[in-house]
Amino acid sequence: MASAADVSTASDQQVVEWACEGAEVAYRELVRRYQRPVFSLIYRMVRDRELAEDLTQETFVKVLNAIERYRPEFKFSSWIFKIANNAAIDQLRRRELDTLSLEGGPDATTPEQVEATSLQVGDVTESPLEEMEARELGSAIEQAIARLRPEYRACIIMRHVEGRSYDEIADALDLPLGTVKTYIHRARAELKQSLAPLKE
Amino acid sequence: MRNMTVYGRTPAEEDPELHRHLEALTQFSPGVGFENRVMARVYRPAPAWLRTARAAGRDAVETGRAWTVLGVLSAGSLVSWAVAVGFILEYAAQIGAGLRWFFGTGLPYAWETVTAYVAELLATVYTLVSAWAPSGGALAAAAALSFLGLVACAWGLYRTMEAPSAVRA
Known part of the structure; x- marks a missing residue:
């Protein structure tokens, strides 16, 4: 059985193998490895922290409870991102949140709801001025991403924020490779257009 | 595994400026205790030997080999009985x-x-x-104590049975 030290350096495939043998450390390692990217993707898609956390939890529970059905010829990350993306898209379809702005969702009527549906942009910078500029830029980018169509949004986040390959994105989002390239190309064009005023 | 990109280029090479902005975006984290909340809802698989046995059983049923297995077992049983009866008669x-x-x-x-x-x-x-x-007096005392203990037990049992079930619970 694997130890905590072994799993932290092992490949995804190896960790999944240990998980299939029932090793709890392996399950925990998979959660640790993917909780941030999966949560970030879902959060940027649904823009509601509580909801994003619920969906992330559902994603992990679904993946880990079906770990024996994982096929090692595919990347584990593609599989988990596919389930995460499907969960987010289903939620967006149900609640029609895809036109939310960074300042909060259309359903947000109280200050609490506005706060819950606003993305919290990072604040790690050197000086107050830089912090303000970074926050402004970060907010502008998040807003621009939020305005993209959900499928463009998922593609661009996976490509540029998570650094995934085109093939992996195609696998994860169940899209043809050509469609992924088109979506990313269009998403870049839209983002550049949205961010152009900031350069002036 | 597949290549990093279909063009052999990294995201940074494709669009350096946009990538720089997007890469700098915050990686969000779920709340504290997320891992434990997930683990509380995860069913870990049964031991490997049990899963292998189950899978073999399922496989045998699905592929029709179950009948072969049953046939071999029945034939084995029949042969064993035949040998036993032959031995007894002999x-x-x-x-x-x-x-x-x-x-x-x-x-x-x-x-x-x-x-x-x-x-x-x-x-x-x-x-x-x-x-x-022990001496006669000690024996009498022990007998008396035993009797009192018996009475106390009987009283306790009576009280328990008499009380409503909610009170007993």
Whole structure:
């Protein structure tokens, strides 16, 4: 059985193998490895922290409870991102949140709801001025991403924020490779257009 | 595994400026205790040997091999019975003599041995208790205490049975 030290350096495939043998450390390692990217993707898609956390939890529970059905010829990350993306898209379809702005969702009527549906942009910078500029830029980018169509949004986040390959994105989002390239190309064009005023 | 990109380029090479902005975006984290909340809802698989056995059973049923397995087991059982019956018929006289000896001599001897042993044990215990026996007054006190204990138990049992079930719970 694997130890905590072994799993932290092992490949995804190896960790999944240990998980299939029932090793709890392996399950925990998979959660640790993917909780941030999966949560970030879902959060940027649904823009509601509580909801994003619920969906992330559902994603992990679904993946880990079906770990024996994982096929090692595919990347584990593609599989988990596919389930995460499907969960987010289903939620967006149900609640029609895809036109939310960074300042909060259309359903947000109280200050609490506005706060819950606003993305919290990072604040790690050197000086107050830089912090303000970074926050402004970060907010502008998040807003621009939020305005993209959900499928463009998922593609661009996976490509540029998570650094995934085109093939992996195609696998994860169940899209043809050509469609992924088109979506990313269009998403870049839209983002550049949205961010152009900031350069002036 | 597949290549990093279809063009062999990294995201940074494709669009350096946009990538720089997007890469700098915050990686969000779920709340504290997320890992434990997930683990509380995850069912870990059964031990490998059990899963292998289950899978083999499922596989046998699905592929129709179950009938083959059952057939082999039945044939094996039939052969075993045939061998056993043949053995009994072949050595019937010896087996009969053995059984007669067992019920006529062996069993009574075993019974006598066991009863003798128990009787000896009881005698030993009696001797030990007699040697250590308290005086008449102490014996009477012990008997009285035992009786009082018995009464207390009976009272407790009565109270328990009398009380409503909710109170008992």
